[in-house]
Amino acid sequence: MQISRSLTALAVLLGAVSVWLVLASPPPGTSYAQALEMAPASMAVDGTLPGRPPDGLDWRPLDQRELAGWRDPYWLRWRLPAPVAHDAADRAMRLSLRAASQLFWNGQPLPGNGQVGRTADEEQPGRIDIVRVLPPSSPTGTDELVVLASSHHQWFRPRSADAFIAVGPVESIYGHGLGAWLIAALATGALGAACLYFLAVRRGRPRVPGARLLLGLGVIGLALPAVEAWRPLLGYTYPWHGPRLLALQLLHLAAAVLLPAYIARRFCVAVSTAARVAFLAALVAVLAFLPGFDNRGAALLLLSLLASAWLLLRARDEQEERWPILTLVLAGALALPIAGGAFLDGPYFLFLAVLMGFLLLRHAAQLRALDRHNALLREERARLSLQLLQRGIQPHWLMNTLTCLQELIEQAPMRASRLVESLAEQFEHLRESSTRQSVPLEDELALCRNHLDIVGLALDRNIGFEIDADHTGLCLPPGVLHAKVENALTHAGAVACAEQPFHLRVRREDDRWILDLRAARGCAPHRGQGTGTRYIEASLAAAYPRGWRFVQGADGAGWCSRMELTCAS
Amino acid sequence: MRILIVEDELLVRQRLLRLCTELAGTRARFDAVADLDSAGDRLQRSVYDGLLLDLNLAGEDGFDLLRSAVAGRYHCVVVSAHRERALQAFEHGVLDFVPKPFTRERLGLALDRLLDVGRYRSGGARYLGIWHAQGTALVELAEVLWIRADGDYSQLRMRNGRSELHDKSLASLTAVLPPDFVRCHRSYLVNLRHVRTLHAGSGSRYWLVLNDGAELPVGRAHVQALRGELALGA
Numbered sequence: 001m002q003i004s005r006s007l008t009a010l011a012v013l014l015g016a017v018s019v020w021l022v023l024a025s026p027p028p029g030t031s032y033a034q035a036l037e038m039a040p041a042s043m044a045v046d047g048t049l050p051g052r053p054p055d056g057l058d059w060r061p062l063d064q065r066e067l068a069g070w071r072d073p074y075w076l077r078w079r080l081p082a083p084v085a086h087d088a089a090d091r092a093m094r095l096s097l098r099a100a101s102q103l104f105w106n107g108q109p110l111p112g113n114g115q116v117g118r119t120a121d122e123e124q125p126g127r128i129d130i131v132r133v134l135p136p137s138s139p140t141g142t143d144e145l146v147v148l149a150s151s152h153h154q155w156f157r158p159r160s161a162d163a164f165i166a167v168g169p170v171e172s173i174y175g176h177g178l179g180a181w182l183i184a185a186l187a188t189g190a191l192g193a194a195c196l197y198f199l200a201v202r203r204g205r206p207r208v209p210g211a212r213l214l215l216g217l218g219v220i221g222l223a224l225p226a227v228e229a230w231r232p233l234l235g236y237t238y239p240w241h242g243p244r245l246l247a248l249q250l251l252h253l254a255a256a257v258l259l260p261a262y263i264a265r266r267f268c269v270a271v272s273t274a275a276r277v278a279f280l281a282a283l284v285a286v287l288a289f290l291p292g293f294d295n296r297g298a299a300l301l302l303l304s305l306l307a308s309a310w311l312l313l314r315a316r317d318e319q320e321e322r323w324p325i326l327t328l329v330l331a332g333a334l335a336l337p338i339a340g341g342a343f344l345d346g347p348y349f350l351f352l353a354v355l356m357g358f359l360l361l362r363h364a365a366q367l368r369a370l371d372r373h374n375a376l377l378r379e380e381r382a383r384l385s386l387q388l389l390q391r392g393i394q395p396h397w398l399m400n401t402l403t404c405l406q407e408l409i410e411q412a413p414m415r416a417s418r419l420v421e422s423l424a425e426q427f428e429h430l431r432e433s434s435t436r437q438s439v440p441l442e443d444e445l446a447l448c449r450n451h452l453d454i455v456g457l458a459l460d461r462n463i464g465f466e467i468d469a470d471h472t473g474l475c476l477p478p479g480v481l482h483a484k485v486e487n488a489l490t491h492a493g494a495v496a497c498a499e500q501p502f503h504l505r506v507r508r509e510d511d512r513w514i515l516d517l518r519a520a521r522g523c524a525p526h527r528g529q530g531t532g533t534r535y536i537e538a539s540l541a542a543a544y545p546r547g548w549r550f551v552q553g554a555d556g557a558g559w560c561s562r563m564e565l566t567c568a569s
Numbered sequence: 570m571r572i573l574i575v576e577d578e579l580l581v582r583q584r585l586l587r588l589c590t591e592l593a594g595t596r597a598r599f600d601a602v603a604d605l606d607s608a609g610d611r612l613q614r615s616v617y618d619g620l621l622l623d624l625n626l627a628g629e630d631g632f633d634l635l636r637s638a639v640a641g642r643y644h645c646v647v648v649s650a651h652r653e654r655a656l657q658a659f660e661h662g663v664l665d666f667v668p669k670p671f672t673r674e675r676l677g678l679a680l681d682r683l684l685d686v687g688r689y690r691s692g693g694a695r696y697l698g699i700w701h702a703q704g705t706a707l708v709e710l711a712e713v714l715w716i717r718a719d720g721d722y723s724q725l726r727m728r729n730g731r732s733e734l735h736d737k738s739l740a741s742l743t744a745v746l747p748p749d750f751v752r753c754h755r756s757y758l759v760n761l762r763h764v765r766t767l768h769a770g771s772g773s774r775y776w777l778v779l780n781d782g783a784e785l786p787v788g789r790a791h792v793q794a795l796r797g798e799l800a801l802g803a
Contacts, residue, residue, distance in 0.1 A: 396650045397650075398650070399652070400581060400650050403580070403650075403671065404578060404584075406584065407580045408580065458578065458579065490625075493577060
């Protein structure tokens with residue numbers, strides 16, 4: 001089953017990423033170019049900015065790093081080979097530049113982008129990406145784009161200016177990338193639906209490990225493509241570029257922390273405090289010292305995916321859940337070094353959406369399975385309650401006791417009266433216990449002592465019950481010790497039980513309660529295989545799923561039973 | 570007549586002993602023991618005619634005990650709290666089943682049946698317990714062709730040709746056998762289920778032919794009754 005799930009998850013991921021890559025690839029006829037040269041803009045005598053590209057500028061080769069630090073007005077120049085005549089009339093250009101800008105195409109002004117200014121007050125920030133339909137090409141065979149720009153509202157200094165243009169057919173320039181983002185939108189919608197479905201399934205149910213972490217990851221999976229798509233789909237003025245990058249970095253950091261945290265919690269993998277601190281320190285170090293936005297994001301996610309894979313390999317349970325997740329995580333970890341920043345710009349959302357969708361759906365399936373299990377437990381509890389009552393009024397014991405009562409009424413009325421009182425008390429204990437899933441040890445002991453009182457009255461001998469217990473806070477499924485007492489009386493006989501009193505020892509070891517009950521042995525060969533034992537085992541299984549152990553056997557003249565129960569805490 | 574009471578509950582044992590002694594008067598003497606080992610000792614040392622037996626003695630399966638008890642020469646009355654297993658007890662060949670808690674009157678009826686076993690017949694037994702060296706074996710009565718008196722014992726002839734010896738006399742067995750078994754001769758009980766024909770032989774002697782071809786003698790005193798039984802059966 002885990003193999004088919006792993007392959008399905010991987011196939012969905014590869015399919016989504018493939019479609020994304022196809023739709024995001026540059027359309028035919030589009031060319032990209034960085035600016036070739038840059039030059040500071042010189043002011044006129046009256047201090048105004050030049051209205052057209054002046055001659056004799058101090059052009060220098062473009063240095064994106066240096067340009068990233070320029071604030072005052074500056075010039076940029078691109079030179080492109082002019083296209084052949086037949087498609088020259090249908091061209092557009094996308095300019096990406098963190099600045100307010102004024103554009104000149106072959107010396108002719110194009111519509112501006114914001115207001116270039118000498119100071120921050122004068123400048124009106126332009127949009128980070130703009131598209132302009134281009135005039136006809138130059139007959140000289142070379143087109144020239146000159147841009148006057150200023151970047152006074154850049155709040156932090158990025159590593160690179162990332163100034164480039166894409167020139168191509170109008171349809172390609174306007175529509176480029178929309179298909180890819182449609183895939184991202186579909187993935188985001190599916191993830192949103194999975195989150196809502198998970199919330200609906202989770203509502204009103206008991207908490208399960210890691211549910212909040214998973215929902216946190218889901219929110220990040222929804223927020224990341226929204227923040228990423230903000231630029232290509234809606235656009236913004238360039239001062240927002242810094243906060244957007246910061247938001248993306250924080251989302252990457254949060255995802256890097258939450259994914260391994262969820263996996264550790266979900267699969268109950270113990271992680272030492274030192275390992276946690278080391279992991280967080282590594283993330284912080286990446287943020288603080290690694291240059292470049294894409295490098296930091298990729299490093300954060302690679303660390304997160306490797307840590308997640310390590311945790312999944314250390315987990316022992318739920319193979320069918322672990323392998324698909326491990327496959328996805330390893331696929332993501334492999335893609336990061338290969339694709340780097342390209343992975344972060346697109347396929348990463350798809351990876352996160354597929355992974356999160358898988359986790360949410362599996363988690364919801366687990367909740368439903370837990371529901372079914374709880375329903376079975378409720379049913380089992382009702383059955384056990386009924387069985388407890390039935391055992392309390394089982395014909396052999398009750399009818400024998402009533403026969404004894406008949407004799408006592410005729411021979412010893414006072415003892416008969418006490419027997420009636422004890423019987424009434426016994427049935428009250430049973431009625432009360434049968435309505436509860438667990439009872440304090442003191443109540444269970446009272447039920448046992450009451451039962452022994454009744455048998456002792458019929459026998460006219462006291463049957464002892466010695467307790468050696470530090471039992472504060474211990475609760476038991478009702479009737480389990482009572483069933484052991486009944487078994488001893490049935491198999492060993494009341495006389496043997498009177499000669500060898502019951503002895504109960506209760507102690508706590510680490511996270512377990514251990515109850516040792518010693519009673520008379522008797523000689524019945526089939527002891528330990530009857531309805532009493534089955535009742536005890538079913539009750540413990542219902543109350544302590546996967547957290548109980550019950551063994552019994554002869555020990556010399558005694559019959560020893562041991563229950564081990566995992567503490568609820 | 571001597572009757573042994575086997576009951577592990579002290580008060581119930583006392584009650585049985587007291588009531589039985591009052592009800593039987595001089596017709597019987599009673600002894601009471603608390604467990605099967607003591608019962609075995611008593612049965613070996615003394616001759617008892619009947620048992621009043623509790624089915625659950627210190628956790629032992631009552632029907633293991635019952636098979637041993639009904640295989641003996643004595644008749645058995647079960648006094649038990651396991652009311653739901655009464656029918657099964659009759660199938661194992663007990664004379665009566667007294668459910669606990671019991672009244673003086675109900676116990677009296679069972680005692681009468683035990684003390685005057687000859688007056689009662691057509692029981693509900695489906696099995697008979699047979700003593701073997703290895704223990705007690707059960708024989709299904711439907712598999713028995715006929716039963717022949719063999720001194721104080723009875724010989725059972727099975728359909729598969731085997732014979733088994735039972736500790737009870739023919740007269741004692743009659744009290745627990747189902748109506749299928751009828752007396753056809755002073756020394757024979759026949760299972761009507763396996764009778765093919767009744768025919769007259771030479772010298773006014775009558776014979777029953779069984780399904781396996783074997784023939785059983787029919788006593789003159791039983792011919793008329795047997796004809797009636799066979800006609801009813803037809």
